[in-house]
Amino acid sequence: MISGRTIAKNVSVMMASQLTTWALSFVLAIFLPRYLGADLTGVVAIATSIWLMGQVFISFGMDTHLTKSVARDPTLTVDLMLTSLLIRSLLFVLTSGVVALYSWIMGYDATANWVLVIEGICFLFLAYSGAFSAVLVGLERMEFISIANIASKVILTGGSLLLIMLDAGLYLVISVNIIAAIVLCVILLWAIQRLYPLRLQFRFAGISTMFAQSWVYLISAFAMTVYQQIDKLFIAALVDTRTVGWYSTAMNLFGTMMFLPVVFGTVIFPSMARSYASGDSKLNLIAQRSFDLMFMLSVPVGLGLVVIGQPFVDLLYGPEFYQSGIILMLLGVVLIFTYLNTILGQLLISVDRTGSWNIVMFVAIAVTLPLDLWLVPWTHATYQNGALGGVLGFLITECGMVVTAIFLLPRNTLGWSNVRSTLLTLCAGVLMMATSWWLRTDWMLLSIIVAAITYVGAVLALRIIPRQEMEIIRHGIMSILGRLRRN
Known part of the structure; x- marks a missing residue:
């Protein structure tokens, strides 16, 4: 079992990294919407949501499988990683065709299609980096992930701000994402090469095994991503692109606040998985302390957004994004439940209750669809802000998921x-x-x-x-x- 000192070291490393990348992401979240405006911000948000859902199939749940497998047997690192990279490359080609078909069905214009192409190239490299990061998490070498994330984010933020100052236009500004993703891949691959020298030898026989052992995590990832991204597509279809811009701007600020549970969950996951596999009685203690910590962190952040959400958005973006302030205030309440769901989901996966968590996610999606169909048009007609409907649906499902996840935990996990x-x-x-x-x-x-x-x-x-x-x-x-x- 990993020692408490190692956990503390990994937490401090990841926290230092996340604090740095959070600051850089926050800076970009301020300037990019101001430069693009609500309409183009909405276009970029829609393209990103489409590719985030596409990336689920490209990764095919292999990230979680890689982390667990490498944590249990590090000697399999190279074979598993190379097999995963080959599968991702093939699935990217198939996914690109599906995205193109969706764009044709929805009748997207030339601007939206070019944004989809640029985002697609970026997500290919992000899919590769996902495999590299999963391996390093399994090896518990988070310092390399931290270095890569910081370098990538510096390039993304610095390059984007430079092009914004030069008034380079939409396509060049978002193309910086591709460069940042490549840098991320190179650094992570270099780190793995140092630990386990690579050999270009694919085990084609391992492809079917990889698929068989990863599909359950695909279901979980698909459910989570669709659940998180479907609101934007509904708002775009039921209202307009500008409203998506309001919503995505608030969601981006909301997302910058998610680094705390992500860091903690990433670091603690290998320990929880090993504790359960070995029957270690400390698993309950880890779970209880993790739950308390997540709630204690979520309350000041979430309720703080309720307090300052509107004046904060007014200060950053001006009157064009006024409606984003109301959205951000409501997202503050959502954040409390999202923090808890992040750690509860990690805990359920570590105790091999992924299937049950998948069912919860699919139920959440099933509930989200009719909620959005009802709440988005209603809030648009009543408050001239259909995005509020997406947030209300988000709040209802997040609350339900927390309650359900607690009941799904093994007996006496929480007290x-x-x-x-x-x-x-x-x-x-x-x-x-x-x-x-x-x-x-x-x-x-x-x-x-x-x-x-x-x-x-x-x-x-x-x-x-x-x-x-x-x-x-x-x-x-x-x-x-x-x-x-x-x-």
Whole structure:
């Protein structure tokens, strides 16, 4: 079993990386929509959603399979990775044909089609990098993933901002994504080459085995991606591209807040998978602490977005994106449930209940479709913002998934201590909102400072975090700060 020190090291490495890439993503999320405007932002968002769903089939669930297999037997690294790359290349060709057919059916114009082509090239390299990252996660060498992510994001952000200043136009600006994806691939492949020298020898006999062992994760990934992306396509079909631009702008800001559960889930997943496979009794303790931590992190971030969402969007984007502020405020509530679903989903996969989680995801999709068909037109007619319907549907399904996931966990995985921590954390969050709400419009920065002080003070006063875990958190923060200073 991985030691607590190794977990802490991996968390600090990934956190340092994610803090850096988060800052860069946030900068790009500010300037790109302002440059493109709501309509073109919507076009890019639609193309990205289409390819995100296409990438599910290109990856075919192999990322999770690679991570688990490499974590259990690192000697299989090269054979598994090369087989996966071959499959991804073949599936990309098939997926490209499906995307072209969809574009023809929907009657997309020349601009949308060129954006689809550029995004498609980018997603090919992202599919390759997904295999490389999955291998490195299985090997628990997150430092290489951190380096690659930072380098890629620096190129993406810096190149995009430069082209925006030069007024280079839509196509050149989004083409920087391709360069960034290539850099990501090269660095990750170099890292794997250092650990396990590559040999260009494909095991064609392993292709059928890879398909057989990965398809269950394909179902999970497909369900998750469709669930996350279908709203944009519904809004585009039922309302217009501008509304998709409002929605995607808010969602991009929302997405930058997701680095915390992604980092923690990525680092802790190999440990949970091994603990379950070996029958280790520490699995419940890992699950309980992970749940408490995710909820404790989600409340200030989510409720903080409720408080400052509208003035924040007004400051960044101006009146053209006013409707994005309302969307972001509502997404703040969604974020709390999304944080929990991220860690609960990882936990269910690690205890081999992927099939049950897949069913939950498909039920969520089945519920999302009629909700969007009803809520998007209704909110468009009532509030002149059909994107609110997509967010409301998102909120309903996320809440239902949290409740269902908890019931699907093995018996006694979570306990009454988690109930206590949840209730006390909610009290701290409500107090935070009460003290900061009145300052949000004219004194937004002061509102954020007051909210942070109030929440931390309430958490300490209510003794939500045990003393032992406070020491772990303090050590983790000092490690992150130390790495940031060295970088």
